Amino acid sequence: MIGQLRGRLTDKRPNQVLVDVGGVGYLVQVPLSTFASLGDLHTEVTLLIHTHVREDALSLYGFLSSREKHFFELLLSASGVGPSLALKILSGMSVEELVPAIRGGDLARLTRIPGVGRKTAERIVVELKDKLEAVAIEAQKPAASSPAGAEADVLSALVNLGYDARAAESAVAEAKHKAGSSSFEKLLRASLQSLSTPKGRSTRASA
Numbered sequence: 364m365i366g367q368l369r370g371r372l373t374d375k376r377p378n379q380v381l382v383d384v385g386g387v388g389y390l391v392q393v394p395l396s397t398f399a400s401l402g403d404l405h406t407e408v409t410l411l412i413h414t415h416v417r418e419d420a421l422s423l424y425g426f427l428s429s430r431e432k433h434f435f436e437l438l439l440s441a442s443g444v445g446p447s448l449a450l451k452i453l454s455g456m457s458v459e460e461l462v463p464a465i466r467g468g469d470l471a472r473l474t475r476i477p478g479v480g481r482k483t484a485e486r487i488v489v490e491l492k493d494k495l496e497a498v499a500i501e502a503q504k505p506a507a508s509s510p511a512g513a514e515a516d517v518l519s520a521l522v523n524l525g526y527d528a529r530a531a532e533s534a535v536a537e538a539k540h541k542a543g544s545s546s547f548e549k550l551l552r553a554s555l556q557s558l559s560t561p562k563g564r565s566t567r568a569s570a
Contacts, residue, residue, distance in 0.1 A: 370383050370389070372401060372407070380425065393424070399551070438453070452478075466492055470488065534554040538550050
């Protein structure tokens with residue numbers, strides 16, 4: 364099993380990166396928090412890896428912090444939560460937001476994440492509530508990105524999360540108006556907050 368990759372960052376998108384390790388390119392799925400904290404292309408990066416093996420595929424999921432990787436694996440232990448959904452959950456809410464939401468049984472917040480229905484949210488709360496003591500809440504400082512690039516990245520990230528493209532564009536425009544020139548992380552959080560309102564929730568792309 365691959366547990367860690369250290370190499371040159373040759374490509375990055377809001378949901379995946381390509382890491383060149385000794386001439387071999389590894390395609391790694393990442394949450395938005397990891398994407399936001401990555402450096403520039405062609406710089407060295409070290410990712411903690413969760414290797415998911417199926418009969419027909421081997422997929423790599425990467426994280427910059429052991430805390431987030433541990434939380435990803437906790438999510439996988441919940442019934443009905445696979446790697447793709449776990450990644451969407453970590454992209455839709457930070458660990459700092461998820462921990463109190465799960466501990467407090469806040470189903471309304473959890474179901475705002477595309478792909479998380481009420482039954483799934485209930486299972487996550489019931490099965491993970493007592494396991495969260497091991498998850499330390501630590502602040503993470505994301506790397507800065509240019510405002511123009513951040514807007515495009517946020518829009519792409521929201522569409523990848525499952526939001527309707529037009530709704531995502533409106534949310535990003537609203538976030539930019541409120542926050543002004545800002546980083547990827549700030550624009551993303553403001554856009555998600557806009558989409559989490561009753562009006563925003565009705566504009567999700569249908570599954």
